[in-house]
Structure formats: structure tokens, C-alpha cells
Amino acid sequence: MSLDEESQSAINTEEKITSAFDDVSAENLRFYGEDGEVGLVESGMNRDASSSSAYGQPHGDSFFLKLRNRRKVDENSEKTRSESTENKEKRMNCWDFIKRTPRNLIKQSPIWAHNKRLTPVLRGTLAVLLYSVLIWVQPTTQFLGLGGAIGSLSVILFDSSLTRGAAYQSVFLFAITLGIGCGASTLGVWSTWKVGYAFAILHLFFWSYCFAFARSKLSNRWTVPIMLTHLTFIATLLLGIRPGRELDFIFRTFFSVFCGAFISLIAILIIIPRSAASVLRKEMEFTCKTSLKLLDLTVNAFLQRASKEDINALAILEKNNKKHIASLTLKLEEFKWEFSYSRYSPKDIEKMINFMRLWVVQMRSMCSSCCIQKQLLKKDNNVKKVILLLTPILSEIKDVNHRILSGITEEFEGRKWSRFAQNLRNPPSENEEKKLNTDDLERSLHRLEEENDKIIKAIFHQNTEMPLQNWDDIFLLYFFVFNFGEFSVQIKKLASFVKENREHKRHLWAPVYWKSFWKREGREKDKGIPQPKIGIQESQPVFKMRERFHNYIQKLFGESSAQYGIKVAVAILLASILQFIPDTREWYTDWRGEWAPITITVVFGPSALGGNLVDFTLRIIGTAVGAVWAIISWLAFPGNAGGLFFMLVIISLPSFYIKMNNPYPKIGSVTLLTYTIIVFGKFFQKDNPAFFSIYELAYKRTIMTIIGILIIVCLDRILWPQLARVQLRIQIASLLTLSSSIYRKTVTILLTNENNPSLIKEIQREQTLASLKLVKAETLLKYAKIEPRLLGPLPVKYYKIITEDTSLLLDRTVSLRMAVSKGFSKEIRERVLLPLQEQRKVMVSHCLMLLWIASSSIRWKRKLPQYLPDARKAREKILIAIQKSPFFKDGSAIHNSSELLQYYAWLMATKEITTLLHEILDTMKQLFGEEANIPNFDWGENKTVEV
Numbered sequence: 001m002s003l004d005e006e007s008q009s010a011i012n013t014e015e016k017i018t019s020a021f022d023d024v025s026a027e028n029l030r031f032y033g034e035d036g037e038v039g040l041v042e043s044g045m046n047r048d049a050s051s052s053s054a055y056g057q058p059h060g061d062s063f064f065l066k067l068r069n070r071r072k073v074d075e076n077s078e079k080t081r082s083e084s085t086e087n088k089e090k091r092m093n094c095w096d097f098i099k100r101t102p103r104n105l106i107k108q109s110p111i112w113a114h115n116k117r118l119t120p121v122l123r124g125t126l127a128v129l130l131y132s133v134l135i136w137v138q139p140t141t142q143f144l145g146l147g148g149a150i151g152s153l154s155v156i157l158f159d160s161s162l163t164r165g166a167a168y169q170s171v172f173l174f175a176i177t178l179g180i181g182c183g184a185s186t187l188g189v190w191s192t193w194k195v196g197y198a199f200a201i202l203h204l205f206f207w208s209y210c211f212a213f214a215r216s217k218l219s220n221r222w223t224v225p226i227m228l229t230h231l232t233f234i235a236t237l238l239l240g241i242r243p244g245r246e247l248d249f250i251f252r253t254f255f256s257v258f259c260g261a262f263i264s265l266i267a268i269l270i271i272i273p274r275s276a277a278s279v280l281r282k283e284m285e286f287t288c289k290t291s292l293k294l295l296d297l298t299v300n301a302f303l304q305r306a307s308k309e310d311i312n313a314l315a316i317l318e319k320n321n322k323k324h325i326a327s328l329t330l331k332l333e334e335f336k337w338e339f340s341y342s343r344y345s346p347k348d349i350e351k352m353i354n355f356m357r358l359w360v361v362q363m364r365s366m367c368s369s370c371c372i373q374k375q376l377l378k379k380d381n382n383v384k385k386v387i388l389l390l391t392p393i394l395s396e397i398k399d400v401n402h403r404i405l406s407g408i409t410e411e412f413e414g415r416k417w418s419r420f421a422q423n424l425r426n427p428p429s430e431n432e433e434k435k436l437n438t439d440d441l442e443r444s445l446h447r448l449e450e451e452n453d454k455i456i457k458a459i460f461h462q463n464t465e466m467p468l469q470n471w472d473d474i475f476l477l478y479f480f481v482f483n484f485g486e487f488s489v490q491i492k493k494l495a496s497f498v499k500e501n502r503e504h505k506r507h508l509w510a511p512v513y514w515k516s517f518w519k520r521e522g523r524e525k526d527k528g529i530p531q532p533k534i535g536i537q538e539s540q541p542v543f544k545m546r547e548r549f550h551n552y553i554q555k556l557f558g559e560s561s562a563q564y565g566i567k568v569a570v571a572i573l574l575a576s577i578l579q580f581i582p583d584t585r586e587w588y589t590d591w592r593g594e595w596a597p598i599t600i601t602v603v604f605g606p607s608a609l610g611g612n613l614v615d616f617t618l619r620i621i622g623t624a625v626g627a628v629w630a631i632i633s634w635l636a637f638p639g640n641a642g643g644l645f646f647m648l649v650i651i652s653l654p655s656f657y658i659k660m661n662n663p664y665p666k667i668g669s670v671t672l673l674t675y676t677i678i679v680f681g682k683f684f685q686k687d688n689p690a691f692f693s694i695y696e697l698a699y700k701r702t703i704m705t706i707i708g709i710l711i712i713v714c715l716d717r718i719l720w721p722q723l724a725r726v727q728l729r730i731q732i733a734s735l736l737t738l739s740s741s742i743y744r745k746t747v748t749i750l751l752t753n754e755n756n757p758s759l760i761k762e763i764q765r766e767q768t769l770a771s772l773k774l775v776k777a778e779t780l781l782k783y784a785k786i787e788p789r790l791l792g793p794l795p796v797k798y799y800k801i802i803t804e805d806t807s808l809l810l811d812r813t814v815s816l817r818m819a820v821s822k823g824f825s826k827e828i829r830e831r832v833l834l835p836l837q838e839q840r841k842v843m844v845s846h847c848l849m850l851l852w853i854a855s856s857s858i859r860w861k862r863k864l865p866q867y868l869p870d871a872r873k874a875r876e877k878i879l880i881a882i883q884k885s886p887f888f889k890d891g892s893a894i895h896n897s898s899e900l901l902q903y904y905a906w907l908m909a910t911k912e913i914t915t916l917l918h919e920i921l922d923t924m925k926q927l928f929g930e931e932a933n934i935p936n937f938d939w940g941e942n943k944t945v946e947v
Contacts, residue, residue, distance in 0.1 A: 117661050119272050123160035124656035125649065127267035128672070131155045131260055132648055135680050136641035147253025149680035150235055154260030156672050157224050160268060161660060165276035165337035165511075167268045173225040174261040181211075181229035182254040186247060189240035197580045200241055201573065207233060208572045213565035216606035231601045232257050238576055238594045276334035277342070280349070283331055285412035287324040287356055292405050293317055294363055295487075299398040301370040302480055303391050311371065318367045325360055328353050337511050343504040348497075355494040362487035365815060369480040369908075383473050386455055390481065393451050397444045401488055404495045407435025411498055436499045438492045445488060452481070456900060472879070472911060478904040482819070485901070563720040564606045571604060571715050572597040575708055592692075592700045599708030607722070607783070616709045618666040623705045625667075626651075626674025627698035633679060634694040639686040644679055651675055674701065724783035725794055731777040732799075733859035735806055736920075738770040740851035742813045743913070747844050750820040750833070750906065763817060770810050777803050798927045802858070802920055809916045812909045819905040828899050831887040839881050843874035843910070850917045854924060863929045864921060871914040878907070 134140040135148055144151065154174070162170060188203035211230035215223060236250045297314045300306040306314075332353055336346060344352070372383070557563065575596035578584040603619050629651050637643025651672060658668030678697045685691035692700070716722065745763050749756070781803060784794050824833065846869040857864050882888060 117657075120159075120161040120660045121653060121656040123264075123267045123271045124156070124158075124659070125652040126271060127155045127158070127160065127260075127264040128152070128652050128676070129645070129649065130263050130267065132645060132676075132680075134256075134259070135683060136645065141684060143252065144256045145249060145252055146239070146681065146684055147236070147249065148256045148684065149677050150232060150253055151256030151260045152676040152680060153231065153673060154228050154257045155264055156655075156669055156676070157228060158261055158264035159224070160264060160656070162268060163274045163276040163279050163331070163334045163338075164269065166334040167265045169221065169334070169337045170225070171261050171265050173222060174228070174258060177222075177225040177229040178232070178254050178258050181233045182250060185233045185236040185240065185250050185254075188237050189245075189247065189250060192241045197241070200237065201577075201580055204234070204237060204576065205569045205573050208569040209565040212568035212606075213561050216561040216564045227601060228257060231598055234572065234576070234597050234601060235594060238579060238597070242589065275340075276331060276336075276338045277340045280328070280331040280335045281412050283324065283327045284353070284356065285409060287321075287328065287360070288405060288409040288412060290317055290320050290324060291359065291363060292402065292409065294321060294367065295398060295401055295405065298363070298366045298370040298480075299394060299484070302366075302372065303387060303394065304372065314367060314370075318364070321360055321363060321367075325357055328356065339511060340509045341506055342509065343501055343506050345507075345509055348501060351497065352494060355490055355497070359487050359490035359494075361814070361818075362483045362490065365483040366480055366487065369476060369483070372477075383477060386474065386477050389451065389455050390477075393444065393448050394481075394484070397441070397448060397484070397488055400441045400444055401491050403435055404438065404441060404491055408491075408495060408498060410435070436495045438495050441488060441492050445485060448481075448485065452901065472908070475904045475908040475911075478901050479908040482901040482905045486818070560722075561606070567715055567719050568600065568604055570719065571600045571711050574715070575600055575711050592697075592704055595701055595704040596708035596711065599705045600712055603709060604712045604716075607779075616713065618664055619670050619705065619709060622667045622670025623674045623702050626671040627678060627702050629671070630675045630678040630682075631694055631698050633675075634682060639683065641683075644683065648675075648679075677701070724780045724787050725789070728777055728780040728784050728799060729858050729861070731773045731780060732802060732806060733855045735770055735773045735777065735810075736851050736855035736858070738766050738773065739806070739809055739813060740848050740855070742766050742770065742810075743816070743851070744844075744848060746813060746816045746820065747840075749817070751837075760817075760821070767810070767814065774803070774807055774810065777806075795927060798923050801923045805916045805920045805923070809913060809920075812912045812916070815909040816906060816913075819902045819909065822902060824899050824902070828903070832882075832885065832903065835885060836878055836881050839874070839878045843871055843878060843914070845869075846871040846874050847913060847917060850921060854917070854920050857924050857928060861928055863931045864925050866930050866933055868921065871917055875910055875914050 131152055134144060134151075141148065158170065159166075184203075184207050188200060188207070191203065192200040208230065211226055211233070215226045215230070218226070232254055236253050239245060240247075240250055294314070294317050297306060297310050297317065300310060301314065332350065335349070340346070342349075372387070557566070576593070578588040578593060599619065603616060629647070633644055633647035633651075637647065655668040655672040658671075659665040660668075662668065678694070678701060682691070682694055682697055742763055745759060745766075749759065749763075781796065781799055784799070785796050787794070849869060850871060853864065853868065856862065
């Protein structure tokens with residue numbers, strides 16, 4: 001696959017993941033490309049110290065540390081981080097800031113103006129205030145009517161932190177969905193007038209199902225437009241069929257919602273507008289700077305030159321490294337919606353970002369293997385000898401990489417316009433050209449290969465009888481060297497690419513969203529892993545027809561998106577059915593019953609019960625706060641536009657701050673929503689004495705919100721209950737099954753030694769799906785803690801261990817594929833790989849069996865057998881066979897050490913995989929137990945089967 005296709009594939013897979021879970025933020029995601037982990041990386045479970053080494057704790061005799069050490073480092077890092085946060089908060093106390101002199105306050109104002117947290121708050125507040133002018137001014141109030149209050153929802157729910165490109169995209173999506181909703185509502189109201197309420201019920205159920213299905217199925221960027229369209233559709237349909245309404249009421253309501261989104265776009269363009277191109281360039285600059293620091297720290301740690309402070313800094317920087325990949329991918333998507341003026345085309349920028357993703361993968365592996373324990377150096381003289389021999393050449397390569405990476409960083413640094421114009425007139429200086437010269441790096445990499453040839457020949461020729469553990473120690477060293485070499489190759493490629501394009505003139509590039517938008521949204525769907533057809537043959541037309549009918553019913557009712565759509569449609573129908581019954585219609589209208597189905601639309605998301613419970617609680621809290629503030633505002637300034645405007649400013653600032661900078665943003669959103677709906681609705685009817693009082697509006701809105709929530713809770717528990725703990729087990733089981741498939745196909749690449757693009761693409765797709773399930777599992781784990789359970793609290797600790805280990809297992813499958821992706825020469829295959837075929841077959845079969853056993857056990861909560869095959873012993877047999885191999889005994893036969901580096905990396909990854917598998921199974925035994933022992937049947941102390 002070419003680099004262009006690889007870049008497009010990486011971006012396409014990002015869309016699948018971001019549509020997975022509404023509550024999962026972008027930085028908590030990962031996806032995989034063809035040359036390794038190329039894309040979004042999960043960081044929610046604090047797994048930094050649990051890769052192959054724990055930062056702050058050097059490597060032990062084994063490459064993989066025990067769980068207790070790993071968790072201890074996690075706890076210490078969390079404690080240190082919380083203490084530093086507290087100290088920072090003390091230094092930057094709000095009251096201290098207020099007490100500063102006016103001169104200092106003026107000096108600090110530009111910093112606050114450009115603060116990332118403050119800017120979205122100001123944008124959102126400005127948008128709400130601008131929209132409120134449409135309510136306070138008499139002509140626009142008469143035009144918008146009662147639907148003007150509903151339009152405020154789009155202003156509040158619009159993401160005010162977006163760049164210009166993302167804001168354009170969001171308004172475009174609003175236009176599409178609102179147009180569909182307006183047509184559906186108009187058809188429903190008009191048909192109800194002609195046919196009767198029966199058609200309105202059918203219409204309400206059908207379109208509610210369609211909107212909910214689309215909300216669950218499409219990507220995350222469609223969520224708010226679809227939700228607001230669905231909400232407006234329900235409001236206009238239920239209000240439009242009441243006496244005294246006209247069809248233009250529907251158009252005005254939808255128009256007011258679109259005006260809210262458009263005003264939010266204007267606010268984004270007014271207050272410190274950020275172009276996606278500048279944000280993307282800044283993120284690329286930060287990525288390079290983080291890689292520069294990690295380059296020095298990892299190499300110094302490997303060469304035993306790092307201090308304790310350096311090791312602690314390594315852990316923090318590695319976290320930032322993972323976040324950069326997520327930001328690069330998302331900001332690239334926003335960039336595609338803007339015009340840009342640059343010497344680089346959007347296609348070139350995609351290539352550069354792809355290079356960065358690839359080197360970050362190598363950097364993560366370097367971080368996981370750079371810390372070597374001092375006891376190991378004393379115990380194994382070969383380890384110390386290898387490090388001493390590699391020190392000169394690795395230091396040389398590090399310095400050259402540092403120079404080149406510094407030159408790349410300068411390409412992305414922000415410049416003032418004067419210097420920018422000067423660079424346009426003058427060619428790059430000789431110093432700038434020298435920084436991007438890769439000839440030195442190429443020579444250094446060639447020298448590294450020559451030195452490795454000598455070292456490997458000396459070690460294996462003179463030490464063929466060294467213990468197995470010492471062999472693993474050598475593999476650990478060369479796991480770092482292998483990834484360091486691959487990192488240097490990616491640096492060289494990017495430097496060459498930048499150098500080639502520096503002479504190009506700057507051009508104005510048009511947005512590329514039209515092509516990418518329709519291609520991804522229309523074709524990129526998660527179809528799962530293709531399953532082979534079994535049972536029914538094509539020669540049996542009757543059975544084939546039954547199979548098609550079964551598949552159709554399964555898609556209609558079996559998919560989670562379809563089940564969610566049906567539950568939402570039924571809930572909305574139950575919440576609005578009283579309006580269609582003559583005896584209860586007047587009571588329903590008087591109590592503003594339409595807010596019950598509207599609440600269902602906003603709160604009932606496609607998540608598990610635990611996630612919905614959080615939303616329910618926050619919705620009630622926000623509604624109560626907003627209703628109380630609405631009453632206070634109206635009593636203080638009854639019908640006074642200026643006073644209500646002032647009270648709106650007071651409530652908007654904290655509400656938007658909570659929305660943008662709080663772990664529970666729904667409190668801020670719902671508070672402001674409730675306030676605007678009540679106050680705007682009352683202001684529109686201020687001259688109507690028969691209209692509800694402010695007290696009635698407040699308590700009736702609150703009561704209907706609670707009724708809507710109760711309907712959701714009952715229905716979600718009865719109809720296709722989505723319990724977080726059950727879904728958690730299903731996701732982990734599916735993840736383990738996918739891991740077995742990825743492992744099997746990766747071993748296939750090793751054995752066949754063929755560059756099979758279709759097989760590589762299939763592995764990439766499965767790793768993407770596995771990463772998606774990992775994100776879902778970790779989100780479900782958070783919700784499972786708060787779910788009510790008759791058996792008592794869920795043992796979250798064990799599920800967290802299993803999830804962490806499964807995540808590491810997935811990472812090591814990437815290491816496996818990277819190690820074998822380049823293939824091996826005929827000599828290595830005949831003298832190293834093929835003689836070990838039998839031992840490798842046993843180890844692979846053990847690993848696959850253990851993966852399937854673990855998957856079945858957690859899926860059905862079954863006890864595990866006491867007697868399981870030991871994959872670790874099977875791997876030890878491979879090392880024993882390597883020890884006895886004539887190829888390694890005869891050191892003169894080793895000609896190309898680069899292939900051996902790949903093989904060593906493969907062996908090191910298999911060690912972690914086998915260790916992780918047994919840790920997962922041991923944890924499951926504590927969760928679900930073991931089967932009874934067979935009497936008078938002794939299998940040994942470790943209770944493992946020798947096959």
C-alpha cells in the first residue's frame with residue numbers, strides 16, 4: 001500500500017472510532033495503520049507505567065513487571081500529579097489574582113484573553129447574548145414566535161471550542177439535518193389535519209426511530225445536529241397539531257434553531273478565531289518538541305545516563321506523546337474544511353502527519369524498553385558489554401536525529417509577519433539546509449548495522465551456553481535498538497520530504513471536504529469481522545431465502561443501533577400518548593407535557609444504563625438550578641429586557657465554564673437550557689395574562705423532566721436492557737477473540753514470508769476494531785461502578801486489571817507485526833525460522849487456546865479449568881532450540897544483523913504476550929473461580945498441561 005493510501009486509510013479508520021461512543025473524548029481513542037500503531041491512542045486507564053517497564057522503576061530480570069509494581073507506580077504518579085495540581089491552584093488562586101494591582105491586571109489580560117479555557121466560555125456567552133437580542137427585539141420576536149425559545153438550544157449545545165473549519169462543518173450538518181426534520185414535521189402536521197391523530201402517532205414513532213438510529217450509527221460530529229433536529233421535530237409536531245397553529249410555525253421554529261447555530265459560528269469568528277491550519281501547525285510543532293525531549297531521555301536512560309528526575313519526566317512526556325496523535329488526527333479533519341495558503345498541499349500535510357504517527361509508535365516502544373535495572377548489569381556481563389559497545393554509535397545517531405528534528409521543528413514554529421515575509425523573499429540559509437541534511441544519519445545507521453554484526457557474532461559465538469534468562473536480556477536490549485533504528489528512518493523520510501518542498505511557492509488551497517465527506521460518511525461503515533458461510537448451501541433456494549430473511553430481521557432488531565432506535569421511539573410515544581387521547585389532551589397541554597418527550601430526546605443516549613444514570617442525575621440537578629434562577633430573574637426584572645439580559649450574562653458565564661472545563665458538562669448545559677426556555681417563553685407571552693405564571697412554568701418543566709427520566713429508566717431496564725457490566729464482559733470477550741485472530745494472522749506473515757497486502761489490510765482492520773472495543777470497555781467500566789446490583793458492588797479492580805492486560809496484549813500484537821512486516825532472507829528462514837517450526841507451533845497453539853478459553857470464560861462467567869497449557873514453557877523451548885542452533889553457534893555465519901534485530905523484537909513481544917495471557921487467566925480465576933480438582937490425579941504444582 002502506498003503512503004497516500006496509508007494516510008487515507010488511517011484517517012478513514014478514525015471516523016469509525018469517533019462514532020463509537022458519545023461520551024468518549026477524542027484523546028481516549030486509538031487506531032492502527034499498516035506500519036504499526038498509526039493513529040488515535042487511548043490514555044484513559046493510566047497505562048503509561050504498565051507498558052513494558054514502569055517509569056521510575058527500572059527493568060527487573062524479566063522484561064515484564066508484575067502487576068503490583070505497576071499499580072504502585074500508577075498510584076505514586078497520581079499522588080504526585082495531584083500534589084502538583086494543588087500547589088499550582090494555590091499559586092494561581094482566583095482571589096490572589098483579584099488582589100493584584102491594576103497594572104499587573106492589565107499585563108495579565110492578554111494571557112487570559114488567549115487562554116484556551118476562557119476563549120470558548122466567552123464565545124458561548126457572546127452567542128447566547130446575541131441570540132437573546134432576537135428575543136428582546138419586538139420585530140424578530142413576532143417573527144420567530146414561541147419557537148424562538150427552542151432556537152436557544154442550538155446556541156447552548158453548539159461546541160464553542162471549535163476551529164473555523166470545524167465550525168463550518170458543524171453548521172453544514174445542521175443545515176442538512178434541520179432541512180430533513182422540517183420536511184418530516186410539515187408532512188406529519190399537514191397529514192394529521194387531513195387524516196387524524198392516528199397518522200401523527202405513526203409518524204412520530206417512525207421518525208423518532210430514524211433519528212435515534214442515525215444518532216447511534218453515524219459518527220460523533222452528527223450527534224448534536226441530529227439530536228437538535230429530533231428535538232425540534234417532536235416539539236413542532238406536538239405543538240403544531242394543536243388548535244390555532246399554522247404550518248409556518250414549523251418553518252419559523254426550525255429557522256430559529258438554524259439561526260442559533262449560525263450565530264455560534266459568528267461568535268467563533270469574532271472572538272480570537274483560530275484557523276485549523278494554524279492549530280494543526282502548532283500541534284505538529286508540539287509533537288516535534290515532545291519527541292525531541294523523549295529522544296534525549298530514552299537514549300540517556302538506555303545508556304545509563306539518566307537521573308531519577310529524567311525517568312519521572314519520561315513518564316509525563318510519554319503521556320503527552322500519546323495525546324499528540326489524537327490531536328493531530330482530529331485537527332487534520334478540521335483543516336480539510338478551510339482554505340489554506342501554504343507551500344504544502346493538504347495531501348502533503350497528510351503525508352507529514354503520517355510520518356509523525358509512525359515515529360511516535362517507535363518512540364512508545366523505546367519508552368517501554370529503555371530503563372535497564374542496575375542489578376541486571378551486574379549479574380549479566382553481556383548486557384553491560386552490549387551497552388558499552390553500542391554507546392558511541394547510539395550517541396552519534398541521537399545527536400544527528402536531534403539536529404534534524406530541530407530543523408523540522410523550526411518549519412512548524414510560529415513566526416511574526418515581518419520574519420515570515422523575509423523568509424518568502426530570501427532562500428533558506430545554509431544553516432537551515434544543514435539541519436535537514438540526512439546524509440550523516442544514513443551513514444550512522446549503516447555504521448550501527450556494522451557494529452551490530454560484530455557484537456552479535458561475538459556474543460552468540462562465545463556464549464552459546466549462557467542461561468535462557470540472559471538470552472531474554474539480550475533480546476530486551478535489541479528491542480530498543482530495533483525501534484530506535486525505525487524511529488531514525490521515519491525522521492529521515494520526513495526531513496527529506498520537507499527539504500524537497502521548501503523550494504515550492506505558496507498557493508491558495510481549496511477545502512477538500514467535499515470529496516472526503518461523502519466518501520467517508522457514505523461508505524465507511526463498521527461491518528465487523530467477515531464470517532465464513534457455514535451450513536446452508538447456495539443450491540438450496542428455500543433455505544437461502546430463509547437465511548436472507550433471518551439476516552434482515554437480525555439487522556432490523558438485533559443490532560444495538562436498531563434496538564436503541566426502537567427504545568427511543570417507544571419512550572417518546574409513551575411520553576406523548578396522552579396528547580392523542582381526548583380525555584387527557586387538555587391536562588397534557590396545561591402541564592406542558594411536550595417536555596417529557598423532549599427530555600427523552602436529550603438525555604436518552606446510546607450508552608449503557610450506568611451512563612444514562614449519570615445523565616439523568618445531572619439533568620435533574622441542572623433543571624432545578626436553571627428553574628430557580630429563572631424565577632429569581634423574572635421576579636427581579638419582570639418583563640424587563642435589560643434586566644433579564646443582565647441576569648442572562650450572570651448565568652451564562654459559569655454555565656459555559658462548567659460545560660467546557662468540567663468533568664460533568666451536562667450540568668452547565670442543562671442549567672442554561674432550562675433558564676432560557678422558561679424566561680424566553682415567558683417573555684414572548686408577557687402581555688398574555690392567561691399564560692402560565694413563572695412559577696407554573698418552572699415547576700411544570702421540572703416535573704415533566706422527571707417524568708421523562710422515569711420513563712427512560714423503566715423502559716431501558718425492561719426492553720433490551722443495556723447493563724454496563726454485561727456489556728463490559730461482552731466487549732472484553734470480543735476483544736480477546738479479535739486478539740487471537742490478529743495473533744494468528746501475524747504468525748502467518750512470519751511463516752509465509754510474503755508481502756500479502758490483503759492480509760495486512762485485514763490485520764489493520766481487526767486491530768482498529770479491537771481498539772474500538774477497548775475504548776468501549778474502559779468507558780463501560782466507569783459506568784459499571786455506579787450501576788445498582790443486588791449482589792453488591794461490582795469487583796471493578798479485577799475487571800480493570802483484565803482490561804489493562806488486554807490493552808497491553810493488543811499493543812504487543814502491533815510489535816509482532818512491525819517486527820515481521822519487512823520479511824526475512826532465505827538464509828534466516830532456512831537456518832533460523834524453519835528449524836524452530838515445531839516448537840513455535842506448540843507455543844502458538846497454546847496462546848490461541850488460552851485466548852479462546854479466556855474469551856469464553858468472561859463472556860459467560862464460567863469457571864476456568866485448573867489444568868491449562870503453559871505458553872511460557874512452550875516459549876522457553878524455543879529459546880533452548882535457539883541455543884542449540886548451529887547458526888548461532890557459528891558466529892561467522894551471521895552476515896546481516898538487521899534481520900536478527902527484527903527476530904529478537906518478535907521473541908521479546910512473544911514473551912510479554914505469554915506472560916499477559918497467564919495474568920489474565922489468573923485474574924479470571926479470582927473472579928469466577930476454578931473447576932473442582934480430579935481426585936487422585938496429580939498434574940504437578942503449577943497445574944499446567946505439557947503438550
